[in-house]
Amino acid sequence: MSETLSFKQNSDLHTALSDPVTRTLNSAQLVGRWLNTDRGTTGVREILIEQDGEEFMVSAVAAGADGPIEWPRTKAEALANLEEEAGQRAVALAVTFDFDFMRAETYLRVNKGVLVIVLFNVFLDQSGRSNYINREFYYRQN
């Protein structure tokens, strides 16, 4: 008996979504230590992505005025990336770093061997700072 699936758009019905292996497909492309291509960045300098089965953990180190600032090691949500990279589908990661005064939401994906992150920084204090976006690029450390 076939199951009727709820949907809000056609891509919800993509057959790949019903295959659990899609969640970790080609995850090796993401796993490892990544360094910012901009040595003078005022944002995140490096990212470490680790995998244990279907679980992914992300750590980050940002540039600080008095030295590097370590961001909390955080569990990421793995999502099937329906776009294809070099003819192959791969996983993308969504992760939210929580600080008491702000939170940084980001997604990480590999595009032509470059790790691309887009950070949405939300301030939770009343400092008057605007929530802001920054996009950065990383290469894999050998």
Added chain:
Amino acid sequence: MKFAQIRDRVEIDREPPGPFEVSGLIGTWVNSNPNTTGIARMVMTESGGKFSLQTYAIGPNGLIDWATTAVTLFSAAASSRVAAGFTCLYDFGFAETRLQGMIMKGLLVLAQFHTFKDNSGRVGYFVREYYSLDHGRLYE
């Protein structure tokens, strides 16, 4: 002020921040891909200082109206009040979709995070699509 990275460190006037400059964000955004199987167009509006997004996606029988949801605006820097992007959340009951939009040279790059809360066993998925502001092509 606390900081998680150098670029969080900005000088802020003691006066409350002014409104966002949103002229580059308000309007109808249309998918650059006429064959999309996802979000066809979005309408960003402002009323009384609050911003909302109405989304239309492609379904088997035409457009599906996701209705309107509130958005959070983002600038390009902590000291800027020019809108450079947004986030919002749709809860459909059986699924949730989080949207993250970033404007680059007038193009809206939309990251979509779709997760399922039903028992269908479907894995969550990520999609990135591109939109331009009201070029006249409406999906019917």
